[in-house]
Amino acid sequence: MEYFSLLELPEDIKALVFERVSRNSILDLFCVRESSKWMKALADRRRVYNFFDVLSVPWDLDMPSQFLKTCYEEGNPSTIYLKGAQFFFYWCFKEEGFYLLKQAADAGYERAVYLHAITRVIFWSDGEYMSRIPRESVARMGKLVRSVKWGGGLWHCNEFREKKEAFESSYLPWFYNCKCGNLIERAWNCLWQIDVSKDDSMYNRCFYIKELGCFFRDFLPVTLFRDTSRW
Numbered sequence: 352m353e354y355f356s357l358l359e360l361p362e363d364i365k366a367l368v369f370e371r372v373s374r375n376s377i378l379d380l381f382c383v384r385e386s387s388k389w390m391k392a393l394a395d396r397r398r399v400y401n402f403f404d405v406l407s408v409p410w411d412l413d414m415p416s417q418f419l420k421t422c423y424e425e426g427n428p429s430t431i432y433l434k435g436a437q438f439f440f441y442w443c444f445k446e447e448g449f450y451l452l453k454q455a456a457d458a459g460y461e462r463a464v465y466l467h468a469i470t471r472v473i474f475w476s477d478g479e480y481m482s483r484i485p486r487e488s489v490a491r492m493g494k495l496v497r498s499v500k501w502g503g504g505l506w507h508c509n510e511f512r513e514k515k516e517a518f519e520s521s522y523l524p525w526f527y528n529c530k531c532g533n534l535i536e537r538a539w540n541c542l543w544q545i546d547v548s549k550d551d552s553m554y555n556r557c558f559y560i561k562e563l564g565c566f567f568r569d570f571l572p573v574t575l576f577r578d579t580s581r582w
Contacts (some may be wrong), residue, residue, distance in 0.1 A: 440572035443508035
């Protein structure tokens with residue numbers, strides 16, 4: 352991209368260029384933003400930071416905290432989600448965290464749509480939102496949410512661990528005793544094998560038990576080195 356050519360464009364077109372760049376890649380946005388003081392000033396205008404997913408960036412990229420704060424202040428759904436997940440699942444600020452997750456979900460951010468729905472199931476036994484998501488989308492979005500490993504080793508709040516223990520004692524036996532989905536025989540029944548124990552023909556109830564099990568096993572509230580309370 353020839354950055355100098357942007358100087359000749361009308362203001363509304365300049366803003367549109369930055370929006371499209373930010374949708375495409377956070378690295379492209381960094382490149383454009385740092386090319387000159389004028390470009391930095393233009394990139395710092397409202398709405399530029401709304402469109403990209405900060406969780407799509409490799410975890411080892413040194414993303415400045417001020418940049419994340421700016422994204423959050425501009426209403427970027429991925430940073431709202433990030434803060435909501437940390438507030439709810441790590442600090443157990445349930446009211447504030449759940450509000451943020453719902454805000455990001457209402458903005459259409461897929462990770463938040465899933466996390467908001469499964470949080471309702473786990474903490475309030477409310478499956479209404481999860482039932483609205485097609486089964487194939489639940490599986491895809493669940494893998495997306497669980498794949499983020501920023502801050503590996505971060506502890507969950509006590510209530511989450513209690514819910515996990517209750518799930519293991521109440522639902523895992525039911526899952527493994529049900530013969531749907533071509534059950535693969537295992538020597539023991541535990542969360543570590545739940546995602547490879549049945550094929551896609553399993554009953555809906557077993558599918559959702561499996562989804563909850565994978566979530567309890569793999570989900571991290573991320574951001575060990577990102578203190579979102581400072582935003």
